[in-house]
Amino acid sequence: MPRALALSLVLAASAFACAPLRASKAWTVLLYMDATASDLVAPSARDLRSMEAPSAVPSWSAASTAEADVVVQLHRRAPPRVRRMRLIQVPSPLTDPDVQSPVVEALDEEGVPLEESLRRFVTWGIDRYPSERYAVIVWGHGQGFGGIAVGEGPRAVLDVPGLGRALASVSRRRLGGRPFDLYASDACLMQSIEVAGELVSVARYVVGSEAIEEDYAGLPYRAWLPVLNGSAPAPREAACPPADAACNAAAALVGRGVGVTLSALDEPALATVLLPSLGRLSAAIEGYLREDDLRRIGLRVLLGPDLGALGGTPDLGLGTRDLGLFLARLSAQVTREPGAGGTAGQSGVLRAVEEVRTALGRSVVAAVFGGRHAASDHEGMAGVSLWLPHDGEEYRLHGAAFAAALYRGGEGGASFRGFLDRVFAPPD
Amino acid sequence: MEKEEIERYLEAFDRTPAAVRDRLPPKRTPGGVEIVGGLTAFAPAAIASGGYVLQRDGVRARVHASDGGGVVTVADLARGKAPIKAHDRAEDVVDVLRYDRPAEMDAQNLAAAALTETPWSDNYWPVYLGVLGNRYADTAFPGSDTWKENHDYVVARPASAIVATGAAAALDALAPAEKYDLLVGDRAGTLTAAMWAQGQGILDAHGKVETWMGICHGWSPASYMLGRPRRAVAVVSPDGAVGFRFFPSDIKALASLLWASSAPAVRFIGTRCDDKDPARDENGRTLSDACFDTNPGTWHLAVVNQIGVARRAFVMDATYDYQVWNQPICGYEYHYFNPQQMTFAPTLAEALVPRADFTRDRFTRHRSAGYAAVAGVAMRVRYVAETRPSHAETDDPGRDRLVLVDYFYDLELDRDGRIVGGEWYVNRHPDFLFSPARGERAVSPADAFATGAWGAGRGVPASWQGAAVRASAVGMPLARVVERLITLAGG
Numbered sequence: 001m002p003r004a005l006a007l008s009l010v011l012a013a014s015a016f017a018c019a020p021l022r023a024s025k026a027w028t029v030l031l032y033m034d035a036t037a038s039d040l041v042a043p044s045a046r047d048l049r050s051m052e053a054p055s056a057v058p059s060w061s062a063a064s065t066a067e068a069d070v071v072v073q074l075h076r077r078a079p080p081r082v083r084r085m086r087l088i089q090v091p092s093p094l095t096d097p098d099v100q101s102p103v104v105e106a107l108d109e110e111g112v113p114l115e116e117s118l119r120r121f122v123t124w125g126i127d128r129y130p131s132e133r134y135a136v137i138v139w140g141h142g143q144g145f146g147g148i149a150v151g152e153g154p155r156a157v158l159d160v161p162g163l164g165r166a167l168a169s170v171s172r173r174r175l176g177g178r179p180f181d182l183y184a185s186d187a188c189l190m191q192s193i194e195v196a197g198e199l200v201s202v203a204r205y206v207v208g209s210e211a212i213e214e215d216y217a218g219l220p221y222r223a224w225l226p227v228l229n230g231s232a233p234a235p236r237e238a239a240c241p242p243a244d245a246a247c248n249a250a251a252a253l254v255g256r257g258v259g260v261t262l263s264a265l266d267e268p269a270l271a272t273v274l275l276p277s278l279g280r281l282s283a284a285i286e287g288y289l290r291e292d293d294l295r296r297i298g299l300r301v302l303l304g305p306d307l308g309a310l311g312g313t314p315d316l317g318l319g320t321r322d323l324g325l326f327l328a329r330l331s332a333q334v335t336r337e338p339g340a341g342g343t344a345g346q347s348g349v350l351r352a353v354e355e356v357r358t359a360l361g362r363s364v365v366a367a368v369f370g371g372r373h374a375a376s377d378h379e380g381m382a383g384v385s386l387w388l389p390h391d392g393e394e395y396r397l398h399g400a401a402f403a404a405a406l407y408r409g410g411e412g413g414a415s416f417r418g419f420l421d422r423v424f425a426p427p428d
Numbered sequence: 429m430e431k432e433e434i435e436r437y438l439e440a441f442d443r444t445p446a447a448v449r450d451r452l453p454p455k456r457t458p459g460g461v462e463i464v465g466g467l468t469a470f471a472p473a474a475i476a477s478g479g480y481v482l483q484r485d486g487v488r489a490r491v492h493a494s495d496g497g498g499v500v501t502v503a504d505l506a507r508g509k510a511p512i513k514a515h516d517r518a519e520d521v522v523d524v525l526r527y528d529r530p531a532e533m534d535a536q537n538l539a540a541a542a543l544t545e546t547p548w549s550d551n552y553w554p555v556y557l558g559v560l561g562n563r564y565a566d567t568a569f570p571g572s573d574t575w576k577e578n579h580d581y582v583v584a585r586p587a588s589a590i591v592a593t594g595a596a597a598a599l600d601a602l603a604p605a606e607k608y609d610l611l612v613g614d615r616a617g618t619l620t621a622a623m624w625a626q627g628q629g630i631l632d633a634h635g636k637v638e639t640w641m642g643i644c645h646g647w648s649p650a651s652y653m654l655g656r657p658r659r660a661v662a663v664v665s666p667d668g669a670v671g672f673r674f675f676p677s678d679i680k681a682l683a684s685l686l687w688a689s690s691a692p693a694v695r696f697i698g699t700r701c702d703d704k705d706p707a708r709d710e711n712g713r714t715l716s717d718a719c720f721d722t723n724p725g726t727w728h729l730a731v732v733n734q735i736g737v738a739r740r741a742f743v744m745d746a747t748y749d750y751q752v753w754n755q756p757i758c759g760y761e762y763h764y765f766n767p768q769q770m771t772f773a774p775t776l777a778e779a780l781v782p783r784a785d786f787t788r789d790r791f792t793r794h795r796s797a798g799y800a801a802v803a804g805v806a807m808r809v810r811y812v813a814e815t816r817p818s819h820a821e822t823d824d825p826g827r828d829r830l831v832l833v834d835y836f837y838d839l840e841l842d843r844d845g846r847i848v849g850g851e852w853y854v855n856r857h858p859d860f861l862f863s864p865a866r867g868e869r870a871v872s873p874a875d876a877f878a879t880g881a882w883g884a885g886r887g888v889p890a891s892w893q894g895a896a897v898r899a900s901a902v903g904m905p906l907a908r909v910v911e912r913l914i915t916l917a918g919g
Binding site for chain 2: 298
């Protein structure tokens with residue numbers, strides 16, 4: 001047995017032996033951290049240290065407390081490759097270089113697919129640290145609907161359907177089919193309609209960034225966890241009913257983000273209100289285009305690269321656009337037309353845009369915008385993205401990959417296909 | 429470049445490196461005369477405050493490349509938890525990367541090269557003058573620094589009234605956008621309105637239209653991706669009622685607008701830099717990675733392989749040089765110097781300093797991993813600058829404005845003599861390079877709807893007219909119209 005692994009098991013055994021018998025806590029936070037990419041080692045250490053380090057207030061903690069457990073599976077390339085830890089407050093400065101909480105288990109998951117690895121970790125975490133509510137966070141590189149936890153090596157990407165399957169499996173076996181209270185992606189480009197659509201049945205709230213986390217800013221663990229673990233006051237979030245602890249936790253996570261773009265999505269509202277409204281918007285755009293085939297030119301410009309005042313919609317990365325910005329530019333384009341609102345097609349689009357905005361208001365319970373997204377030319381951002389091809393070629397190349405996303409499949413007719421097919425069809 | 433010029437610079441650099449590094453590289457005419465003034469679009473206040481760095485950065489952020497069928501903008505290149513890597517590899521901008529060893533470059537006589545057909549000079553068509561709504565040949569047009577004054581003039585003398593007079597001289601003096609609207613039978617003047625609307629939008633949002641805002645990012649690629657309009661072209665409106673002329677400057681304006689507005693994906697290297705005054709070390713070396721790149725090794729590989737081997741222009745931008753903004757490069761020559769002795773070196777062998785012997789290296793802690801030797805380079809770059817539009821009836825390379833600028837840097841070579849990095853000896857250096865791929869076209873989304881052909885001496889087809897109006901609404905001319913005009917103009 002490798003020495004490091006043996007040592008870890010000893011530590012694990014002692015941690016287990018010392019763990020008190022506990023009544024169920026309010027929260028268990030399960031952080032699945034894939035830092036196998038070489039540029040993620042330092043950010044992983046920084047985030048974990050931000051949870052362990054004390055503050056000047058003795059009762060304050062961003063780690064495990066009597067109210068909550070903060071449990072991490074950390075995967076790095078250096079052995080031990082996979083460590084499971086229950087984060088505790090460690091009385092050393094925030095500037096210390098790496099995580100110091102004791103290892104509960106050390107594993108070698110060589111050859112284990114990411115989906116299975118996540119499923120095992122979350123199952124283990126629930127068994128070992130039961131609580132009333134569970135928050136699962138997956139940390140790593142993000143590729144939007146392409147996947148998350150993008151490390152290096154053969155098991156590089158956890159695709160979004162795989163993420164959904166892993167959580168669904170644990171929900172079924174350990175939670176009686178109840179969805180997780182909160183799921184968060186601490187990775188770029190993950191807060192999209194496509195990703196959230198895949199998680200409708202497995203998470204009550206979904207938190208993440210639709211953008212690129214500039215300089216690895218990430219989630220505000222140090223500000224958020226004290227709210228969750230009872231070591232700091234937890235003011236009720238304006239958008240949430242007082243009794244909805246999950247909503248308050250999700251909104252608090254977003255609200256404490258500084259300099260980042262984050263949002264929290266209410267998944268039932270997404271499924272029942274937002275996705276159907278998008279389907280109706282697509283149908284309205286089709287009707288608008290049927291009135292005048294040359295309007296497809298304007299739609300092609302709208303979907304094209306951002307040209308500022310000239311048109312287009314900003315790309316957040318990998319072809320994703322903020323839904324609120326898209327709506328703003330679509331309605332601006334329609335209202336700029338001569339006789340705007342005068343035809344059934346024009347008024348239909350404007351009505352459908354308003355309906356989606358209303359649905360967004362119900363689905364997005366919190367959002368903050370940082371960096372360049374705080375600028376005036378990004379006014380109207382919703383905090384949730386969707387993939388929109390820039391041109392027919394991109395649609396042809398990548399459309400199939402997004403066909404699997406729920407909202408394109410058409411629960412209640414919620415599909416964007418008709419509108420995109422029409423826009424990018426050859427001229428009549 | 430003369431040996432004495434190079435040694436003068438090196439001697440000064442050796443004495444006070446931080447101060448010399450920070451100087452604005454002088455610009456010269458091909459005849460060697462230093463150009464004083466007239467080379468910048470930025471206002472004196474913006475230059476003094478460093479605000480031009482931010483103004484430039486905002487434009488650069490929208491440049492985008494095609495990436496696996498998607499789009500990656502310069503703004504996406506933030507360090508973050510996304511698998512997008514900073515672009516600083518010569519192969520990301522050049523057509524072909526054939527030589528990566530200076531010894532090979534020298535052996536292939538690539539120490540100097542110039543393009544046979546230079547990119548054409550044009551205006552940057554500033555927003556405060558109405559972009560292509562600028563009646564540049566109308567002697568009464570105010571040409572004021574104040575957008576509103578210029579706009580008021582055009583509103584008081586609408587194009588429709590001028591067209592109604594039928595006077596040839598008055599028609600000649602219409603703005604390029606007004607002529608385009610007339611050509612495609614757009615009585616509403618949609619393209620012209622879109623041009624002035626840009627300034628109105630900026631005025632409403634910011635209270636002022638800055639003089640630097642324009643479409644130089646469209647001119648620079650258009651200047652070599654599209655042929656040179658060599659003569660004026662006579663055209664008629666679709667109903668045949670009005671005959672008028674496009675001058676080469678009018679056609680260039682439309683070409684520049686086409687490339688600025690339809691903005692096809694380009695290949696680029698470099699990132700954003702929005703730091704007005706980045707931290708520097710004791711030698712004046714910029715410590716910000718984003719503002720240091722393009723690495724001089726990348727720059728050298730790009731210039732020699734693109735201009736010398738591929739024989740095609742590309743565009744350079746230099747954040748801290750307010751005189752250089754999106755300039756097409758059309759030639760270069762380089763010489764060596766020995767960075768240990770800081771003296772001119774007639775050959776690479778005499779310039780090369782093995783790593784162990786480089787005891788006077790000021791940049792040791794910034795060097796690349798695995799370099800074995802360093803050689804100094806003094807490169808003189810020839811680029812094309814903007815000119816004022818005119819009613820000259822013909823155009824040729826003799827009317828272009830060529831500018832020379834010198835850059836000093838060293839190259840880090842590995843054991844096999846390959847370039848692996850380098851250090852700049854000047855802070856106001858090129859740091860963003862881009863070019864459309866060979867054969868790329870700028871095409872508006874409306875072009876697919878413009879079917880049929882436009883015959884010489886006839887009005888444009890009806891389908892072109894309908895498509896043109898839709899594209900004009902967002903400030904785009906049809907590529908089919910622009911390309912046809914260039915063909916008719918002998919380009």
